Amino acid sequence: MIYTLTLNPSIDYIVHVTQLKTGDVNRMTEDFKLPGGKGINVSRILQRIGSSSYALGFLGGFTGDFIEKWLIEEGIHSQFTKVKQDTRINVKLKAEEETEINGLGPDITEDEIKRLKFTLSELVKAGDIVVLSGSTPGSLRKGFYQELIQIIKENEAEFVIDTTGDDLLAALPEKPLLVKPNNHELAELYKTSLNSLDDIIIYGKKLLADGAKNVIISMAGDGALLITEDGTYLSNVLKHEVKNSVGAGDSMIAGFLGEFSQSKDPLEAFKWGVACGSATTFSDDLATGNFIRKLLPEVTAKKL
Numbered sequence: 001m002i003y004t005l006t007l008n009p010s011i012d013y014i015v016h017v018t019q020l021k022t023g024d025v026n027r028m029t030e031d032f033k034l035p036g037g038k039g040i041n042v043s044r045i046l047q048r049i050g051s052s053s054y055a056l057g058f059l060g061g062f063t064g065d066f067i068e069k070w071l072i073e074e075g076i077h078s079q080f081t082k083v084k085q086d087t088r089i090n091v092k093l094k095a096e097e098e099t100e101i102n103g104l105g106p107d108i109t110e111d112e113i114k115r116l117k118f119t120l121s122e123l124v125k126a127g128d129i130v131v132l133s134g135s136t137p138g139s140l141r142k143g144f145y146q147e148l149i150q151i152i153k154e155n156e157a158e159f160v161i162d163t164t165g166d167d168l169l170a171a172l173p174e175k176p177l178l179v180k181p182n183n184h185e186l187a188e189l190y191k192t193s194l195n196s197l198d199d200i201i202i203y204g205k206k207l208l209a210d211g212a213k214n215v216i217i218s219m220a221g222d223g224a225l226l227i228t229e230d231g232t233y234l235s236n237v238l239k240h241e242v243k244n245s246v247g248a249g250d251s252m253i254a255g256f257l258g259e260f261s262q263s264k265d266p267l268e269a270f271k272w273g274v275a276c277g278s279a280t281t282f283s284d285d286l287a288t289g290n291f292i293r294k295l296l297p298e299v300t301a302k303k304l
């Protein structure tokens with residue numbers, strides 16, 4: 001079974017304005033609310049490509065109820081730990097440019113932490129994969145992901161981690177099945193600047209040397225790299241109308257995992273990842289299964 005764990009889910013409030021005028025009253029031309037948070041997006045895409053998963057994490061208040069109801073309607077299994085405060089709302093402002101304002105998230109109590117850990121340790125079994133995704137609520141103690149990784153490893157399961165900074169660095173020696181920073185996150189992680197594909201590959205390989213089993217570096221409109229023990233591969237860039245960048249990276253992780261959990265073939269899984277990430281980029285919300293399958297034959301990956 002694949003479990004996704006989102007410590008800091010969100011309602012993504014997508015707001016369109018024709019032209020953003022700061023310091024003035026702006027009128028929306030369109031707005032809608034979607035369940036968000038990286039692990040939740042992974043579960044939604046997995047469902048659309050025919051892989052089931054269980055969504056875990058913290059959810060609270062009316063915003064949490066909205067997300068839970070939505071997931072039930074999409075047929076996604078979940079077992080969230082209920083928290084007292086409201087789940088956050090992240091604003092995705094679409095004007096001439098896309099601007100994101102992500103919330104801090106609710107305060108999490110010690111009892112809520114205990115309950116989440118108990119759920120994880122009861123559910124996860126040997127051979128399962130747990131996807132640890134996204135930021136942690138501002139109130140949560142540093143290093144919390146490490147505590148979860150220990151539970152996953154004690155239960156002989158694998159994990160994927162999609163976060164940034166110290167949490168990602170600390171997870172590498174624990175041998176994650178997959179990490180997928182984008183090129184900007186990679187540069188921040190190693191406190192450097194990456195000015196060419198060669199630079200990106202050097203630091204991508206460092207993630208592998210530091211412990212990751214499979215590395216994807218996503219590069220938005222420049223495609224993606226897969227780095228494994230078998231070599232380095234560069235994907236092509238699909239060309240369709242770009243509509244949305246929210247959730248492209250999460251879709252990529254879902255595509256990789258959906259295929260990898262069946263075939264154990266990282267290269268084929270990478271192609272699914274590129275198809276899913278691209279399809280979401282060319283959609284208003286997360287991509288549909290049909291669109292992903294339509295794009296899959298367009299994806300190529302060449303060995304460098």
Ligand SMILES: Nc1ncnc2c1ncn2[C@@H]1O[C@H](COP(=O)(O)OP(=O)(O)O)[C@@H](O)[C@H]1O
Binds near residue numbers: 239247250277278
């Ligand atoms: N503008 C784009 N054109 C074509 N493909 C894109 C574009 N943006 C993203 N993608 C596809 O989606 C993948 C993930 O997107 P990216 O923006 O790098 O992830 P993240 O959301 O994690 O920053 C990319 O590697 C690429 O395959």
Ligand SMILES: O=P(O)(O)OC[C@H]1O[C@](O)(COP(=O)(O)O)[C@@H](O)[C@@H]1O
Binds near residue numbers: 036134135250251
């Ligand atoms: O946990 P974070 O880092 O604040 O990110 C949360 C946001 O990321 C998203 O999951 C989108 O992530 P990606 O664009 O990186 O795939 C949104 O749904 C959500 O608002």
